[in-house]
Amino acid sequence: MTHLLEKRPTLKSARDGQSLAYIRERFLRVNQGRIARAMESLTPNQQTFLRLLALFFHVNHPSLPGYVSDCTPAGVSGYEPDGSVIATAKHVAREFTYASSPERRQPIHSVFLMGSLGTLAQTDQSDMDVWVCHSPQLTQAERQALRDKCRRLEVWAASQGFEAHCFLIDTQRFAQGEHEVQLCTEDGGKTQHHLLLDEFYRTAIWLAGRTPLWWYVPVCEESRYAEFTHATDDQHVIGSDDLMDLGHLARIPSSEFLGAGLWQLFKGIESPHKSLLKMLLIEVYASEHPHVSCLSLDFKQAIYANHLNLDELDPYVMVYRRIERYLKAVGEMPRLERVRRSLYLKVNCTLTGPAARRGRPWQRQLLARLTAEWGWDESLLTSLDNCSQWKAEEARQERLAVARELSLSYRFLRQLARNNSRNPGFRVAPRN
Secondary structure (H helix, E strand, O other), rough: OOOOOOEEEEEEEOOOOHHHHHHHHHHHHHHHHHHHHHHHHOOHHHHHHHHHHHHHHHHOOOOOOOOOOOOOOOOOOOOOOOHHHHHHHHHOOOOOOOOOOOOOOOOEEEEEEEOOOOOOOOOOOOEEEEEEEEEEOOHHHHHHHHHHHHHHHHHHHHHOOEEEEEEEEHHHHHHHHOOOOOOOOOOOOHHHHHHHHHHHHHHHHHEEEEEHHHHOOOOOHHHHHHHHHHHHHHOOOOOHHHEEOOOOOOOOOOOOHHHHHHHHHHOOOEEEEEEEEHHHHHHHHHHHHOOOOHHHHHHHHHHHHHOOOOOOOOOHHHHHHHHHHHHHHOOOOOHHHHHHHHHHHHHHOOOOOOOHHHHOOOHHHHHHHHHHHOOHHHHHHHHHHOOOOOOHHHHHHHHHHHHHHHHHHHOOOOOOOHHHHHOOOOOOOOOO
């Protein structure tokens, strides 16, 4: 495959709007591919919700789900619904009418999906985590009205047979590391700010509004994020009304690792295989401290290099690849096999039996390529595909194996935290 030359704007070329436009187009191309993949596995009601999400926050109309009052902040930056969105809205609410108003106030900066939708791990039970990024100028009364709208949309989604969560993001406060509330169903609190931002940048699907300023800062300039963005702003290359800023990932404080590990121990009770993957990624990051190159930077680097393969940019595949490199480097192949089993069971997409011919074709094809790469045979695949029918002892052994891995990783993180408290310059060696 022939790739276009990598576009790498620098401080001197920050005025080069054409280069930044290329970058934006690449991010949006991957974004559109993820939306298409997400839609494939959604029910008709979920598809309707996704199509109308931006509109819900763009207008206040008493016949639309989520309506609170005409005074609720509404208006998504730069958004204008197309004919298909308006037709879908009329299908949901016959009384709905739309009138374009270019002068309308637009306090909603952006709307994103975050999490497993559009990824290898999307399932029929996947919920929707929606980030509604808004202006920091909203009053407390306006914020409360917007919260009420979010809660009503969540109730409406539940009435349609699926789970959705809407989180309000004050972009200015978030960029400063301040969180008003839990910001996703996987959020362990504001003590994990950078890890949450890392997950957002590599999993978020942009739906409408302003695009992240972070997109336009090349990885080589991440440590000079403020300087680079100010140079771009001074040259008026991209209008400020087209951008929203949640901050950078030049470093992840070591103080976040232990808290994140403890959170995954807790989450492991409910989702052991997902927690194992996240816990191992935290271990990888901790082993690299203080020079952590997080996955979101790998994702951005691939976009800049024009490597836009959706399979390789899949968030779960990227997590697996990083863990695989780490465990191979330290010769821990049994742990790698456990990670592979956890990924397979988390995806929950059978490759054997009659169910292998139904639904989710792109996920099955990607998972089949991975398992072939791992050298798995038919008997192992059949056993994992029938895990719901395992005998009690076999299921217990599986749970114990995952619990041991979670515990090992947590002890590693605890050792790092203890040694860093004694010697801030200490770097713990990967455990054999």
